[in-house]
Amino acid sequence: MLLNNLNNDQGFRNFYMNKRGPIINHLCFDDDVILFSSGNRKSLKRIMRTLKTYEDVSGQLVNKHKSSVILHDKACARRIDRAKRITTMKQECFPINYLGCPLYLGRKRISTFSVTVQKILNKIRGWFFKFLSVGGKSVLIKHVLQAMPSHLLAVMQPPKTVFEIIENAFNRFLWSGSDGNKKLHWSSWDNLSYPINDGGANFRKLADISKAFTTKHWWKLRTKRYLWSLFLNTKYCSRIHPVTNKWRNGQSHNWKAMCSIKVLVENNLGWIIEKGEVAFWYDNWTDLGPLYKFLDPDSKPSKLRITDAYQNGHWNWPACGYVVSDFIKAHIERMQVVLSDKPDLPIWKITSSGKFNIESAWNFLRNSRHESNIVNALCHKAVPFKMSFMAWRVFHRKIPSNDIIISWFKLLASPNCTCCRVSQPENIDHIFFQSYVASSA
Structure with missing residues (x-):
């Protein structure tokens, strides 16, 4: 509450990416807080004053030795010294590790993810002289080693080389002897990373897990109104619908990964109309797919909602902006749409319940094969x-x-x-x- 009140202070200059988006001056996770602000003197002093008020009221102290300030890499020395003097905190530069995940700017580098890779390698080295059977090694790989990077894969997509390094370590550990010496790898990790029904050893490829989490990101972007989804929609999709938007140079790597799988996800994302807030042309609410695909390729329909085209129990076809074919009209009229005050319900077509889960996304996106x-x-x-x-x-x-x-x-x-x-x-x-x-x- 104290930090939210800073937005109403005229002397506080907030940090924001888009004027039309949500104003964010802090993010909290458990007892960790990230504060966003401009680097001017008044804003920094107001933040420190707010933190001092919190200390006086709660009796808890902010650990300045474990806290740090991060500025732009091109910030002048005077601005850096001022921020350090006012906050009495040390300065850090990207990349940094926060809650086990690297935060970085620019290109994805292998060295950025070295902390996670090194933790896995150190864990494997400690098991080399344990006289483990193949069954014991498989349990450790499935339930320990493959779980270690899961929190990282849930929020970002490491480079392919990072996956190769980790999976090569898995395969080396599986085929190694009890003394830790290298032995012949009788099968590649790609052949082992299939379910039992597909003739594999029931391991999973990290790239497939990463794609499943990226699918979850796109699902939340399209179906939920979280702070994160509001921020991304405002930053990338304020004028263009997410379905037709494309990744451009300079945009985030997470957005690039989401754009790479959105076609597959949208083909399995349906809507049950209740309130009618979904897009008439872009959302898959008719089981025919997005209706804009039936238009001329050069057409750019607006983000028209169903409530704008369905009025008083009848379809106002001229309000759609483009000529709707007789086939689509007949199909829509057979649906017998009835609007209500309930929110529109998203449906994940892959599951029988219609609810999204990571398991179904992984099983849908992975490579499959038929075995004897x-x-x-x-x-x-x-x-x-x-x-x-x-x-x-x-x-x-x-x-x-x-x-x-x-x-x-x-x-x-x-x-x-x-x-x-x-x-x-x-x-x-x-x-x-x-x-x-x-x-x-």
Whole structure:
């Protein structure tokens, strides 16, 4: 409340990105606060006065040693010294880590995400000498290692190289020996990162998880009225509808990622009309997709709402601004729209309930493949992973039999089995089905 009252103070100059958007002077998360302000003397003094009032009323002190000020990288030395003197806080420069996530300006660099990568690598190094089985390693990868960057992927999209570094570490840990030495990787992480039903080892690719979270961002932008969604709509979509808006150079990386998947999301985002606040031309409320696609490519319809075109129980087609085809008119009139005071209801068509969830978004966006029913039976979730993973390796020819070693490494060695009395070529069929040990079992 004290910080919100600063907006009414004429001597306080706020920091804002767009005059038409929400005025934000602070963001809170638990006991952390980010304050936004201009760098002039009066504004900084009013902020410090407000913080002093909070200390006097609550009895809690602001830790100045853990606090810092961040200014533009081109700010003059006089302005920097003034901010440090008034706030009595140290200065920091981007990139910084805040609540486990890097805040940066400009290009996405691999070094910006080095803290998260290093935490994962250090965790893996501590497990190398634990004498873990393949099943134990898979549990640690699924439930510990892949969960460590999840909070980061929920808010931003690291470069592809960061994903490759982390996933290479996962694969190295899975195939390594108990002494931590490198061993042959019998399968790539791409082949393992499929569900059991698709013939994988039930791991997940970090890029697919990142896309699922980006889908959630677009869903919230289009269906919720949060402070974040209001800010983005004002900054990027004040004059253009989000469906037709495009990413431009200089705009944020998060907005770029959202624009890259919005077509797929919009095809599965429907609306149930109640109040009629959705866009007539751009929102998918007729199950035909956005209606602007039925117009000429050069047409630029306005953000007309359904309430503007549906008046007194009848459709006012001239108010639409463009000629609506007879096919669309007949389809809309068959819908029998009835407006009410309830908000329009968004529908996620992928789920039976119509509610959005991350699992459905991940399953929709990931690459899928069809696997043999034999693999599905062997890699059933009721079977211990150590046994199912061995069956998976056998089916995909990922074990060190003589014929595979000779073909992979071009070795000049005998392909025969050394355990049988009669010399026979050692291959997977011989080891598990035709050999003396296998037939007598």
